[in-house]
Amino acid sequence: MPRLLPYLLLAPATAFLCLFFLYPFSLVAIDSLTDRGAWSLRNFERMADHWKFGSTFRNTILLAAVVVPLQLTLALMMASMVSRLKRARGAVLYIFAIPLGISDLAAGLVWLAIFEQSGFLNSALTGLGLIDHPQLFLGYQSKGVIFTAIVLTELWRATAIMMVILVAGMGLIPKEYGEAADVFGASRWQKFRRITLPLLKPSLQTALILRVIMAFEVFAVVLALGGTNLPVLMSETYHWQFTMQERGVAAAYAMVILGISVGFTVLILRLLHVPKEARP
Amino acid sequence: MSETTVRHAGNRVFIAAVVLTCIWVLLPIYLLAINALSAPAEVTGFPKRFWPSFDLASIQFFLGFRGVTSALWNSVQVAALTMVMAIGAGAPAGYAIARFDFPGKQVFRFMVVMTRAFPLPLLALPLAVLFIRVGLDDTVIGLAFVHTTLALPFAVLITYSLFSGIPYELEEAALTLGCNRVQAFWKVVMPLAAPGIAASAVFAFVVSWNEVFAAAVLTIEHRTLTAFLLQSLDVSPLPLKFAGGAALVVPALIFIFAVRKYLFAMWGIANR
Amino acid sequence: MAEIEIKGVGKTFGAFTALHSIDLTIKDQEFVVLLGASGCGKTTLLRIIAGLDSPSKGEVWIGGRRVDKLPPRERGIAMVFQNYAVFPHLTVFENIAFGLRMQKLPQAEVTQRVTRTAELMHIEALLQRYSGQLSGGQRQRVAVARALAMEPDVILMDEPLSNLDALVWMPLGLQGHFEPLNM
């Protein structure tokens, strides 16, 4: 194997990343670390000193911590369903993949139409005679309900991404392994835990990394359902960049998002490490 | 209970679970359709109806909107270019990470992930300045470059996980049967990686299709449909919001439908 | 067929030495079996002959040509892999035809050679199946047929005894001598 080959293969992607990401990114990173032309941490101090920063940070992490594990479970379930189906597999996979094509803005719109006071949920409940008059679900005092609504929307919107990656990964697991497990008397659950999951690690890793990173950037759905009640890092980034016009502080927020994303990526890589020798 | 009845019951539970999951996915789409296909007074009224009245006024408003067709065409072009470039640049990189150990591999992986982890709206300003200076501003290809950068992490990581699931031995067999490296890749690895490639294609398409911010800043004459509609959607009256939202969803669904069989291409064949 | 000469071949992976220094000559028409404890470097030596690994030192000659710098496709060899490496996305027919197509042989010639080797290995009934639909033994026979169809100068087989089924049908005489190797 020529030693240059891997670098040659990386060249096009690297060129893209350098030109269209690293270059603008370094300018923004410099923005976050300078104040009126001099190196300084003042932007980070202003960010951290703002009374909303703590809750913003907490909300973002909490949302990711609740959504991602649920999503992983759901995606695994959906992928297993697809792989177990004998008939209508294509149709079911397509249905499961539908939310992929829906932008977060549109998803926020639909789910707001469900939860708002004059929405579908209230219509259904009154129609069934369960309540007399429409309930208020998204009021500012009921942050728990708002949070739940956001979690549901995110589950609906973004599980498909993980599901498709896992389906593709499951397709590569040779069925002999499962059959071998059958011979040794493994139950369906044991087979899933001991055979499928470990062999799925590379795909799991990919799905988790991509999903976690995007979870730290939630924005449109939170804004649509939560209004100003659940500020998240991304909405504050927007706010400082465009409303407050403090690009330095906005850049500092962006660096925080980047920081926690990189941190969690490292964690996932560690936890789901597949040694080279264990690969097929 | 005999074993067959247990299996029957298990099957029934399984089918019920599949059906329920399908309903969970489809119901919100159906509600969107109801609102898009109903008269304005029904969209804002209470209680809501659960059956559309097929009043197409809102949808027709969008179809008659000046510039919708050219915006749609721009969107398709940008998304298609993004797809081709994301796979073209991403799959080789994913392959390199899966197959080889080399210095700089971890750095590259991190860089790829970072691209997705940094808020794009902040990058839009330096990018726009760059594009205006080099003449890429307001071009389909320029926007496709940015969207490709956004889609690359998907393409690289997904193809990586797929390639590392394909035994290297198959490639070696091809090498001993008269292939060079490139041929071995195209004839043996590529067909096996089809689901991963299709998944990256779907992501690249969808990322590009739904991206608003860069599109709004970087295109003027060549606005994409999303920049054209979605931007102003959340300030528009409710019935139009839903009609516009539905108008954006439909092409994406058609695309996913078109590639769905590739997502499945190698199912059950990949035994060895 | 051709003579294989291995001159002072050694292989190291980082700090680990897989092969010290092997000298071996295999004459034309000779059938040689490498025996040894598992992990002793049999596969590594085969891979070096095939060109899938390059030796850290030493030379490999096939049919009077020095080949250790050549890619596998230019060495005139065919190989049967330990796990058979039957391409899962191709039918048995296309698996056997794979190497012939790479040589751009005319379709008639391809069909003829595939049919002949398939008959030889008694898998002519399986030609339209995929690897996923074959048993382990059938799969090995496909792998052998794929190698034979190439009509190569040298056939390398990794762990051929792991599935005797195929060997039974081997057209080559088993009268060649076994030569125990110390590594």
Added chain:
Amino acid sequence: MTLNRLRGATVVAGILTLAGPALAEPLFWSTQAKPVEESQRMREQVLAGFPGGVDYQPSDEGPWITRFQAEAQAGSGTIAVLGGLHGDLSSLGANLIDLASIDTSGVGDAMLELGQLGTAEQKYIPWMQATYLMVANKQALPYLPAGADINALTYDQLIEWTKALAEATGGPKFGFPAGPRGLKHRFFQGFLLPAYTGSTVTEFHSAEAETAWNAFKELWKYTNPASTGYGFMQEQLVTDEVWVAFDHVARIADAFNQRPDDFVAFPAPAGPKGRAFMPVLAGIAVPTTAPDRAQSLALIEYMLRPETQIATLRATNFFPVIATEIPADMPPSVRASATAIAAMTGAPDALPALLPMGLGDKGGQFSQIYTDTFERIVLNGQPVRAVLDEQAAVLRALMVEANAPCWAPDVASDGPCPVN
């Protein structure tokens, strides 16, 4: 193979687009008239008359300002004319050309002064104006407190009214645009605080201000708690989620146009110091990087023509900035708001509060102080006095940093506007 065909098609398409058509129509880059129907009307009814046509592109504030800044930094651009609210434009002064050559004889001096952005140059030309109003569903009128005149309401009467509504209907029926896209800050700056203190800045943490915030806390009890998600009150009015609301005239228009007979518009309530209200002013400006200045100036002049101004009113519900006769055949939203605005501005206790002036790019942070105060006091229930004192310190620092003198209703000051 379909994939190959697709690829071929995109390459061809890519090449075709790279060639691209030449720019002909001037680009009107605007944060206003964003709702799809409004932008459609801007293109078809307002701008179609401009010789050669205009490329009207409404945009969210984020992309809008990013594009502008990029063109300014790159030193070349495509934007011919910028349209935006006073607040959108106030940070851009350095990169706008002086429009003193435009004939602005019909435009009021106060508005022109706002357009100078604290410089000696005419940075933007007033384009259209509006204000905020109250709207009520006619079903709510029977619950008005005894003796209350809807055109001369006080804050106390509003609280009483919303309380009666909440009790009668079983849920709060007042709506307030406190969502991320809502214009709540203007309510505090231009309506609530001046009505109680006669000031926006100077009396920020006076005893009167404390009273004002306590009154608002009282009103909040009868305000729909979903208000923290509301952006455009027309939506909740039309769905009957709320019966009484406060918002920008352009953001309540759809309610009148969809159900013309069901709603009334009326002036903002009065406090002890008067019936405070704040105008909304949108302006048009020309960036220094405009490709064809003469064309840009011609477009600005076109926008100021009486017939264009009337067409703009029809399209956007923003009123003309020049004195002109408004025809009778206006959409219901315009007719309803025109009457209410006349009642508000002509009220004996009218107390106009101007848009913030001289803050430069600190306008957003200025508004943030009022929003933060609201969120801390009303949503998080922090003690009024302590919050006001803390936020006053932030406000004082900001006024000093921006070196902005007071504007009406605050008394003119030398140097930065003081916070007593």
